[in-house]
Amino acid sequence: MLADIWTVFWRDWVVLRHRMAAFILSRMVAPLLYLVAFGWGLGRSIQTANGASYIDFLVPGLLALNSMNISFNSVTPVHAERVYHKSIEEYIIAPIRPYAYIIGKVLAAVLRGLISSTIIILLSYAFGAHFSITPLFLLVLVLNCAIFAEIGFAAAMFLSTYEQMGQVNTYILLPMSFLCGTFFSTRALPDALRIFIECLPLTHTSYLLRSIGGGGEINLFSVAVLIIYLIAVFFIGGRAFIKLRE
Amino acid sequence: MIEVKNLRKTFSHKDAKNKKAEKVAVDNLSLTIGTGEIFGLLGPNGAGKTTTIRMLTMLTRPTSGEILYDGKRITDTDDARVIRQMIGVVPQNLNFDQDLTVGENLELHARLYHMGKEERETRIRELLEYVELDNVINDGVRQLSGGMKRRLLIARALIHRPKILFLDEPTVALDPQVRWRIWELVRRLAEDGATVLITTHYIEEAEELCERVAIMNKGRLIDVDTPKNFIARLGRYVVEWRDGAHREFRLFDSREDARHFIATVDAAASIRKSNLEDVFIELTGRKEGL
Numbered sequence: 001m002l003a004d005i006w007t008v009f010w011r012d013w014v015v016l017r018h019r020m021a022a023f024i025l026s027r028m029v030a031p032l033l034y035l036v037a038f039g040w041g042l043g044r045s046i047q048t049a050n051g052a053s054y055i056d057f058l059v060p061g062l063l064a065l066n067s068m069n070i071s072f073n074s075v076t077p078v079h080a081e082r083v084y085h086k087s088i089e090e091y092i093i094a095p096i097r098p099y100a101y102i103i104g105k106v107l108a109a110v111l112r113g114l115i116s117s118t119i120i121i122l123l124s125y126a127f128g129a130h131f132s133i134t135p136l137f138l139l140v141l142v143l144n145c146a147i148f149a150e151i152g153f154a155a156a157m158f159l160s161t162y163e164q165m166g167q168v169n170t171y172i173l174l175p176m177s178f179l180c181g182t183f184f185s186t187r188a189l190p191d192a193l194r195i196f197i198e199c200l201p202l203t204h205t206s207y208l209l210r211s212i213g214g215g216g217e218i219n220l221f222s223v224a225v226l227i228i229y230l231i232a233v234f235f236i237g238g239r240a241f242i243k244l245r246e
Numbered sequence: 247m248i249e250v251k252n253l254r255k256t257f258s259h260k261d262a263k264n265k266k267a268e269k270v271a272v273d274n275l276s277l278t279i280g281t282g283e284i285f286g287l288l289g290p291n292g293a294g295k296t297t298t299i300r301m302l303t304m305l306t307r308p309t310s311g312e313i314l315y316d317g318k319r320i321t322d323t324d325d326a327r328v329i330r331q332m333i334g335v336v337p338q339n340l341n342f343d344q345d346l347t348v349g350e351n352l353e354l355h356a357r358l359y360h361m362g363k364e365e366r367e368t369r370i371r372e373l374l375e376y377v378e379l380d381n382v383i384n385d386g387v388r389q390l391s392g393g394m395k396r397r398l399l400i401a402r403a404l405i406h407r408p409k410i411l412f413l414d415e416p417t418v419a420l421d422p423q424v425r426w427r428i429w430e431l432v433r434r435l436a437e438d439g440a441t442v443l444i445t446t447h448y449i450e451e452a453e454e455l456c457e458r459v460a461i462m463n464k465g466r467l468i469d470v471d472t473p474k475n476f477i478a479r480l481g482r483y484v485v486e487w488r489d490g491a492h493r494e495f496r497l498f499d500s501r502e503d504a505r506h507f508i509a510t511v512d513a514a515a516s517i518r519k520s521n522l523e524d525v526f527i528e529l530t531g532r533k534e535g536l
Contacts, residue, residue, distance in 0.1 A: 007357040015345045077345075086341040093303055094358035095330035245304075 004096040008104020009111075012074075016112065027070070027116040028123065034062055035127045038183065052130075052214070059124040059131055060209035061182035064144055066120055067113040068202055071145040072173060074109035075152035079165050082156060082244070098242045102234065106149040113145030114138075131213030140212065143226045144205040150233040157240035181206035201229045248279040248302070248410065248441070253311035255297050255465075271297040273465040275311070279443060281409075284436045286456030287445040288526065294465040295445035296338060299414045302443070303335045315410070331359065334408030336399045338415045342387040348374070349383040352402055359406035366405070373401040377431065393424035400431055411435060413444040417451060429455055449523040459522070463530040476525040484524050487515035497524060 016023060035055070043054035081088040091101050121133065155168050179189070180202035186194050197203055204222035211217060253275040261267040272294040279285045287295045300306035302313060304320055315332070318325035342351050349370060356366035374380040377397040382390065390398065396416060403411060413432065417425040425448075432455055436442050446452055452459050453473045461468040471479070481497025483504040488494070497520055498504040504517045 003360060004358075007354070010357065011343065011346070011354050014350055018345070081343075085344055086337070086339050087343045089305055089337065089341055090343075090355065090358065092305060093330060093333070093335055094355075095327045095360070096358055 001097055001100050004100030005104045005107065007096070008091070008101050009107050012105065012108030013111070016108070023112070024115070024119060027066075027119050031062060031066060031120045031123050034058070035123060039127050039129070053128075055124070055127060055129045056131060056214070057210065058183065059120070059129045060213045061206045062124070063117050063120055063141065064180070064202055064205040064209055065177050065182045067117050067141055067145045068148045068176070068205075069173060070116040071109040071113040071147075071149040072152040072169075074112040075105055075149045076156055076165055078105060078153060079156035079159065079162070083160060088244075092245050098245055099238055102150075102153060102238050102241055105153055106146055106234075109149030109152065110142055110145040113149070114141065117141055132215060134212060136218065137209060137212045140205060140208045140223075140226070143223075143230060144201070147201050147226060147229045147233060150230070150237050154233055154237035154240060157237055157244065176200055176202045181210075199225075201226055247281055247316055248277070248443070249312075249314040250275055250277040250279075250298075250302070251312040251314075252276055253298070253301060253313065254309050255294075255301060255306065256309045270465050272301070272308075275462075275465075275467050277460060277467070277470065279441060281441055282436065282439055283458065284432065284442045284444065284456050286452040286459040287443065287462060288447070288449070288452045288459050288522070289445075289462035290447055290530070292464070293447075293462040295447075295462055296414055297465075298462075299335075299412050299443070299445055303333060303412055304330065331406070332409045334403035334406065334411045336403045336411070336413040336416050338418065340395045340399065342395070342398070342402075344386075344388060347384050347386055348379060348390070348398060351387060351398070352405055355402050356405045361406060369405055369407075373404055376404075377401045393420055393427075396420060396424065396428060397431070400428065404435070408440065410441045410443070413442065415445055415447070417446070417448065425451070449521065449526060453522045461526060461529055468529045473522050473525075476522060477520050480525050480528050481520055484518050484520045485511065485515050486518065487511050487513045489513065495524060495527075497528060 035058075038058055039055040043058065046054040048054055048057045078088065124131075155165060159165055159168070179193075179197050180186070180200055181197075182202070186197050186203060189197060204219075204225045208219060208222050208226075211219065253272055254270070255272040257269045257271055259267055259269050275294070275298060287298060289295050297306060301308045304326065313320045315325075315329045318329055320326050320329055343354060346354060352370045352373070353366060356369060361369065370383075371380065374383055377400060379390075379394060379398055379401065382394065387395065387398070400413075400416065403413075416432070417428050420428070429451070432442055432444065442455075444451070444455060456473065458470060458472050459476065460470045469476070481499055483498045483501050484495050485498065485504050485508050486493065486495045496507060498507065501517065508515045508517060
């Protein structure tokens with residue numbers, strides 16, 4: 001099983017290695033824009049509830065948002081491999097365990113998410129942000145990457161067209177990017193919307209990163225929510241891949 | 247040995263009236279393929295050849311029926327893993343990993359079949375020489391020509407030394423020179439002891455390569471025999487003539503009988519030796535798709 005996971009991961013690592021420079025450069029653009037626009041520009045006129053600078057509030061949210069996008073989009077090529085190139089059939093025919101394929105893909109996406117997060121952390125420090133990175137902070141980031149990689153995998157298994165994959169970005173990831181405590185507290189939202197938003201994993205990641213990064217308390221309920229998402233989506237994607245294999 | 251018993255595959259689709267309907271792709275197929283045999287599945291487009299191969303290689307689940315490899319069932323999880331290790335597949339579509347080079351594609355395959363570092367490095371070099379692609383090992387697969395890609399597909403399927411090789415239309419859309427080279431490769435494989443199952447709609451391919459041929463049409467097995475026996479059974483000589491736009495022909499056991507018949511034909515007619523195409527048309531009664 002471990003060898004099979006490593007094989008699947010190895011393939012994605014080789015592809016990433018081919019494109020490492022382009023990957024790093026492209027990952028710097030969006031965070032730079034967010035930091036300049038919301039950190040320097042808009043951020044100077046925003047007062048946060050505890051009096052801290054807005055950039056300190058923003059960075060954990062940016063990390064959550066960015067790691068979500070990168071991990072999700074790292075796994076979406078599986079959709080093209082299934083529907084268009086059919087290269088997924090090589091894995092279906094091969095004598096590997098189906099869950100090894102999913103775990104390998106998710107781990108590769110986590111790696112991409114973490115590389116991208118490292119870039120944001122370095123840029124944020126350069127922009128004068130203050131937050132501390134602890135093992136728990138990194139663990140929450142890994143959890144977030146894994147959850148959204150699994151969501152990307154499940155979408156790649158269930159959806160039939162490129163257009164539908166794009167719709168996941170438009171109708172799910174984009175609203176989550178703006179509403180899940182990334183740029184402002186969910187307390188500002190009307191109750192009905194707030195309750196719904198607080199059921200989503202990105203909200204819990206944003207709050208956990210903000211709390212841990214600022215040296216605050218860890219909300220175990222949020223950790224539990226993330227773990228439940230991690231397990232549930234893993235099995236949803238896993239069942240879909242096994243069905244494809246059968 | 248591969249045993250196929252009463253294999254059936256149906257797909258749901260929407261009919262002309264946009265109502266849910268069932269399409270039978272393979273219907274009650276039973277076959278036995280011996281160890282070390284080159285066996286051909288011959289039929290026009292839509293005959294059910296690819297669906298059969300997909301069921302045999304566990305890419306599609308049969309609706310009903312049974313497939314056994316040396317007595318092992320593909321439906322048994324442990325047996326299925328053993329079977330996966332012993333089969334190699336050359337699919338009809340060029341399903342390479344587009345983001346990897348030629349060498350990396352082969353390495354990925356070798357890793358998936360649990361080959362050690364030294365073994366896979368040796369095997370990749372050996373196979374790339376075998377299919378004469380050793381000079382493109384570091385090129386992206388997108389850069390290869392159609393013929394090179396087909397040869398690479400064969401090399402990839404052979405990496406883990408499969409005992410059974412499935413080739414689904416391996417020479418489709420290739421020029422005769424490349425086709426001939428692929429035939430040579432298949433012959434060499436069989437000489438090395440592999441069982442080969444090849445699907446084709448090229449009659450000459452089946453005639454050239456296969457020890458036995460199963461003729462399929464509309465999902466059903468029409469007949470199984472050696473190409474020679476088919477020709478002998480249905481007649482060694484053909485009288486051919488034109489009736490308006492249509493080609494007409496009749497098969498005869500001897501040239502003498504053919505000569506007698508030609509005298510009765512009220513059109514310009516010719517005699518030639520029969521081939522598998524004549525057999526095919528005689529058995530299926532359809533000329534399209536050939």
